[in-house]
Amino acid sequence: MPEGDVSMAEESNNGSGLDYIMSLEDVPSKLPPHLELFKTRVLCNNDAPVHTETIQYSGAYATLGVDNSVRLDNFCENFKVEVKRLTDSDMEFDLIGIDPAIANAFRRILISEVPTMAIERVYIANNTSVVQDEVLSHRLGLVPIRADPRLFEYPENAGDDKNEKNTIVFKLHARCRVGQPRITVKSDKLKWLPNGSELPCEDVRSNAGSKPKTFTSFTCSQDSLPEFSGNSISVTYPDIILAKLGPGQEIELEAHAVKGIGRTHAKWSPVATAWYRMLPEVVLLEDVVDEVADELKNKCPANVFDIEDFGKGNRRATVARPRDCTLCRECIRGGKEWEDRVSLRRVKHHCIFTIESTGALPPEVLFTEAVKILEDKCERVITELS
Amino acid sequence: MDGGWKTDDGIQMVDGDNFRPKCIYVAVMMRRIMDAILNKDAMDDKDYVGNKRLELSGQLISLLFEDLFKSMTTEVKNLTDKMLDKPDKARNFDMSTNIITLGLERTLSTGNFEIKRFRMERKGMTQVLQRLSFIGAMGHMTRVSPQFEKSRKVSGPRALQPSQWGMLCPCDTPEGEACGLVKNLALMTHVTTDEEEGPLISMCYLLGVEDLELLSAEELHTPDSFLVIFNGLILGKHRKPLRFAAAIRKLRRDGKIGEFVSVYVNEKQHCVYLASDGGRVCRPLVIADKGISRIKQHHMKELVDGVRTFDDFLRDGLLEYLDVNEENNALIALYEGDATSETTHIEIEPFTILGVIAGLIPYPHHNQSPRNTYQCAMGKQAMGNIAYNQLRRMDSLLYLLVYPQRPLLTTKTIELVGYDKLGAGQNATVAVMSYSGYDIEDAIVMNKASLDRGFGRCIVMKKYSAVIQKHSNDTSDRILRPNRTADTAGRMQILDDDGIAAPGEILKPFDIYVNKQSPIDTRTPKSGSAANLPDSAYRSNAQSFKGHGGEVIDRVVLCSDKDKNMCIKFLIRHTRRPELGDKFSSRHGQKGVCGTIVQQEDFPFSEKGICPDLIMNPHGFPSRMTVGKMIELLGGKAGVSCGRFHYGSAFGERSGHADKVEAISETLVSKGFNYSGKDFIYSGITGCPLQAYIFMGPIYYQKLKHMVLDKMHARGSGPRVMLTRQPTEGRARNGGLRVGEMERDCLIAYGASMLIYERLMLSSDPFEVQVCTACGLLGYYNHKLKTGICSSCKNGDNISTMKLPYACKLMIQELQSMNIVPRLKLADA
Ligand code: SF4
Numbered sequence A: 001m002p003e004g005d006v007s008m009a010e011e012s013n014n015g016s017g018l019d020y021i022m023s024l025e026d027v028p029s030k031l032p033p034h035l036e037l038f039k040t041r042v043l044c045n046n047d048a049p050v051h052t053e054t055i056q057y058s059g060a061y062a063t064l065g066v067d068n069s070v071r072l073d074n075f076c077e078n079f080k081v082e083v084k085r086l087t088d089s090d091m092e093f094d095l096i097g098i099d100p101a102i103a104n105a106f107r108r109i110l111i112s113e114v115p116t117m118a119i120e121r122v123y124i125a126n127n128t129s130v131v132q133d134e135v136l137s138h139r140l141g142l143v144p145i146r147a148d149p150r151l152f153e154y155p156e157n158a159g160d161d162k163n164e165k166n167t168i169v170f171k172l173h174a175r176c177r178v179g180q181p182r183i184t185v186k187s188d189k190l191k192w193l194p195n196g197s198e199l200p201c202e203d204v205r206s207n208a209g210s211k212p213k214t215f216t217s218f219t220c221s222q223d224s225l226p227e228f229s230g231n232s233i234s235v236t237y238p239d240i241i242l243a244k245l246g247p248g249q250e251i252e253l254e255a256h257a258v259k260g261i262g263r264t265h266a267k268w269s270p271v272a273t274a275w276y277r278m279l280p281e282v283v284l285l286e287d288v289v290d291e292v293a294d295e296l297k298n299k300c301p302a303n304v305f306d307i308e309d310f311g312k313g314n315r316r317a318t319v320a321r322p323r324d325c326t327l328c329r330e331c332i333r334g335g336k337e338w339e340d341r342v343s344l345r346r347v348k349h350h351c352i353f354t355i356e357s358t359g360a361l362p363p364e365v366l367f368t369e370a371v372k373i374l375e376d377k378c379e380r381v382i383t384e385l386s
Numbered sequence B: 001m002d003g004g005w006k007t008d009d010g011i012q013m014v015d016g017d018n019f020r021p022k023c024i025y026v027a028v029m030m031r032r033i034m035d036a037i038l039n040k041d042a043m044d045d046k047d048y049v050g051n052k053r054l055e056l057s058g059q060l061i062s063l064l065f066e067d068l069f070k071s072m073t074t075e076v077k078n079l080t081d082k083m084l085d086k087p088d089k090a091r092n093f094d095m096s097t098n099i100i101t102l103g104l105e106r107t108l109s110t111g112n113f114e115i116k117r118f119r120m121e122r123k124g125m126t127q128v129l130q131r132l133s134f135i136g137a138m139g140h141m142t143r144v145s146p147q148f149e150k151s152r153k154v155s156g157p158r159a160l161q162p163s164q165w166g167m168l169c170p171c172d173t174p175e176g177e178a179c180g181l182v183k184n185l186a187l188m189t190h191v192t193t194d195e196e197e198g199p200l201i202s203m204c205y206l207l208g209v210e211d212l213e214l215l216s217a218e219e220l221h222t223p224d225s226f227l228v229i230f231n232g233l234i235l236g237k238h239r240k241p242l243r244f245a246a247a248i249r250k251l252r253r254d255g256k257i258g259e260f261v262s263v264y265v266n267e268k269q270h271c272v273y274l275a276s277d278g279g280r281v282c283r284p285l286v287i288a289d290k291g292i293s294r295i296k297q298h299h300m301k302e303l304v305d306g307v308r309t310f311d312d313f314l315r316d317g318l319l320e321y322l323d324v325n326e327e328n329n330a331l332i333a334l335y336e337g338d339a340t341s342e343t344t345h346i347e348i349e350p351f352t353i354l355g356v357i358a359g360l361i362p363y364p365h366h367n368q369s370p371r372n373t374y375q376c377a378m379g380k381q382a383m384g385n386i387a388y389n390q391l392r393r394m395d396s397l398l399y400l401l402v403y404p405q406r407p408l409l410t411t412k413t414i415e416l417v418g419y420d421k422l423g424a425g426q427n428a429t430v431a432v433m434s435y436s437g438y439d440i441e442d443a444i445v446m447n448k449a450s451l452d453r454g455f456g457r458c459i460v461m462k463k464y465s466a467v468i469q470k471h472s473n474d475t476s477d478r479i480l481r482p483n484r485t486a487d488t489a490g491r492m493q494i495l496d497d498d499g500i501a502a503p504g505e506i507l508k509p510f511d512i513y514v515n516k517q518s519p520i521d522t523r524t525p526k527s528g529s530a531a532n533l534p535d536s537a538y539r540s541n542a543q544s545f546k547g548h549g550g551e552v553i554d555r556v557v558l559c560s561d562k563d564k565n566m567c568i569k570f571l572i573r574h575t576r577r578p579e580l581g582d583k584f585s586s587r588h589g590q591k592g593v594c595g596t597i598v599q600q601e602d603f604p605f606s607e608k609g610i611c612p613d614l615i616m617n618p619h620g621f622p623s624r625m626t627v628g629k630m631i632e633l634l635g636g637k638a639g640v641s642c643g644r645f646h647y648g649s650a651f652g653e654r655s656g657h658a659d660k661v662e663a664i665s666e667t668l669v670s671k672g673f674n675y676s677g678k679d680f681i682y683s684g685i686t687g688c689p690l691q692a693y694i695f696m697g698p699i700y701y702q703k704l705k706h707m708v709l710d711k712m713h714a715r716g717s718g719p720r721v722m723l724t725r726q727p728t729e730g731r732a733r734n735g736g737l738r739v740g741e742m743e744r745d746c747l748i749a750y751g752a753s754m755l756i757y758e759r760l761m762l763s764s765d766p767f768e769v770q771v772c773t774a775c776g777l778l779g780y781y782n783h784k785l786k787t788g789i790c791s792s793c794k795n796g797d798n799i800s801t802m803k804l805p806y807a808c809k810l811m812i813q814e815l816q817s818m819n820i821v822p823r824l825k826l827a828d829a
């Protein structure tokens, strides 16, 4: 941020280019206020938002003697993360001093590149329900699974081999007996088979003595592995409706979950959604007093404004909770005078990030995973370049 | 007929020697003609709905039955006569000719009504009910088709008639040649059926109609006495027509005479018309006495509580049916509040002027009128639910949506017809913005994650059948257990041990789904038992699957067809996710294909984290003027945020059947949205906010049955037509794509002669011919002598070889066969 520029320039005045110019005495180190506003704020006018872009070019303000380059030390000094809300399934935190492009990179990675486990192959032994096989399989695929994807390998690495390192096997067997009322098959019917598939491969006729060949080749049981000893694998939510069975109908199947990423299919996306918004800033351009203040307070559905009493029954509106502003533009509706009174802005370098996890990993872990993936990508760029 | 009053054609008939009624009838006709000549306004309008009659199936079938029954009686009489002529009269009398059964069956299956007795000859009278969508079936059942041929270039019958208000839907008509001729019934229309005339006629006389027999000429022409015409025949005169009409109406409201009897006083013609015939359209209206509705609050409460039904309202004289003619005697107020002291009736609901299909459109009264007509055509093609028994049906083609939804913005019609239970579409969150350039010409951009999660996923079911034929020599086809060891290509993998494919198996192209064998010899009678023919007497007649692959056998049904052969029917199911080029449409005649599919992370997202399912280009709005779609978006958005289904019935704002935009806006604001429905959106690519507020919210989208998978087609080399040796035409025959006349013109204009040569000859039907340069006729190639011979010069001296399109060679020969001799004059190039 602008204050940082001065100190930084002092530190490195070993006399080259921009740094040198910056060190000169009569060079302004700050942008004029209107440019500073356009650089750091999105102005949400009644007709359209303006100054939405960030200014990336390092020399954008060189004629004014202001350095606009990105500097790591500068970033480190100003960057802050504040966690506002954290539960098992979702979190909200502020990324302060970050370019929206970077925040967006995290969002994109969270949606499409952080891996999870999801059901990919379904072997149906019997399905007499009304739900068609492929529809049932599709539904099963979308069921979130509580299993740490970091403990598994991608199936592509193992070729055709489906072993305990890359496959989780679930079994589902539900039947509605004749004479019973209809039943609803929910996701809790999916039972984890730590020993791998139990369905015999049809095309291979096995000898009577040996164990029949199944669809997986596990060398050991998954629950004997130390990673899973503590927490067994299951579906995240037990009440997802998979199918309904009428009397006499039956579903018997085996579902194999593998590791994948959301870009391939949304079922592997670890988040229901992840997004950010820029910090709202509501500025009263003039003093709003008395009836107008009441009117302003009543206009806002998010209750952003408060009324301040400063003696003798004089009242003035204040901006109390700008963070709650949903940008409904109600406060600047009613004509030009309102637009002149209130200015709605967004702080470009302050992102309020929200992650809604589907349950495979807690949201905070998801974010660190996303950071790691971005790190890997950066490293790859560096190695490819050098 | 009983009274002997009129013939079947409705013309006054002579009763004994009394020609007086007939004279009067002719005289009235003459008077009308002269009136019309003198005053064009007195002319009857033949497009006036009150002058039209609809024919219902019952009437038509009764005619057919009458004809067949009469044929049968004459047939029986002839048979009896023949029998009585024979010497031995004591024989069994056989009259099992089934004239009626066969006649009914034939007429119903072909749809050709050819009834000589009634001079009726009509084609296409029966139609197979469209079951492609629930709403298509509903629409089909309300359809009214015209009798006369459609090619006439007249505008009169096609134009919207003011008298069809409330009777026929103003929106629902096809585009193209049948436009305006094929109509659909409105929501509350009732088509009358014939009612017995005798009692009504005697009642008229009791109410003071004076028989013309008893009147003198002077009495006949008293200025204020009105002629009473009943179903087109003159009953007599009445001195107080208004009192007479009022009396009849009172009787009707009291339920003493049928509720569909109509009475109509025409002041201009000095006539009172009574009608009890079938085929008139009529609709219910609330009766008002001096502008005060007969339906009171407590009646409505009883209706809501379920104590009272519509029929009770009718029986208690609160409602009555009016036909188009009687509407002319009524002053109908649109709403109760509009009623004045002259008002006689009040409309039940204005949205009922639309039909079933137009009733699905939310806010149709805000749309440009043709858009509603387009939607009426498209609503029938939307995939969704067909019926509650859709998964037990064996239709030859069935399109289903995997996750059909109920529209967030409903109308009253939707609830009345049950579209909310058998929907055909999904509520998609739509962002109206430009994106990527793949959205030109109404194409839509779709979110891949939405498709992954099941948006627009559909099931296509197709029926295939195999018949186990019985042959004339007592042999029959057979189905064999598959020989799995010999099945090297794996084409028999999906077969069960009975030789028939098993349900649940996934099909690949060329998989055999029934392992059928046919006897080689199906003619010559076999000496021994036909059942134990040796295997060598059979050849394989296995049916193999020709499809895309990935289809699943849904069900297999064994039955016998009408020739008592065993018939195996396979229902093959294909689940498809939307792909590039699949057609979608909103409910406002705005169709578009899927232009591109984009990853979710590249899609824009809102402050609340909402990511649209599809993006629609805003250029779709200005020229189409579908304001209703915008209000649907607003209402849908308010609906999801406040948890109440919003309504958009036609003209419903006043009566509370449609939410007003102001109210919707208020809801939106209270839920933190902008009142106009425009959101602050971030670009998913750059991460920065977009420089405009984006109009975003849910719109009900229909997936139409036109999918690229069924249409895409290309060919390199392939089959050719026998006659011309040119490539076949059409996708079904794996045909080529024609370079037509216009394309040829373009190529000529460009001077691309080699391309023309290549397209029109090399890639089509090149043929080598031997041409005799001496006589210019075509010769032939003698393979023994290895030279070309001219068959008219009888030598091979002047033969040159050249290439021609085979079609050209064909034409030369055809001309020769007609004694025209085309000669080719060859010159060196
Ligand atoms: S934009 Fe809406 S939420 Fe924000 S301050 Fe104004 S009225 Fe309140």
Ligand SMILES: [Zn+2]
Binding pocket: B772, B773, B774, B775, B776, B777, B790, B791, B792, B793, B794
């Ligand atoms: Zn010759």
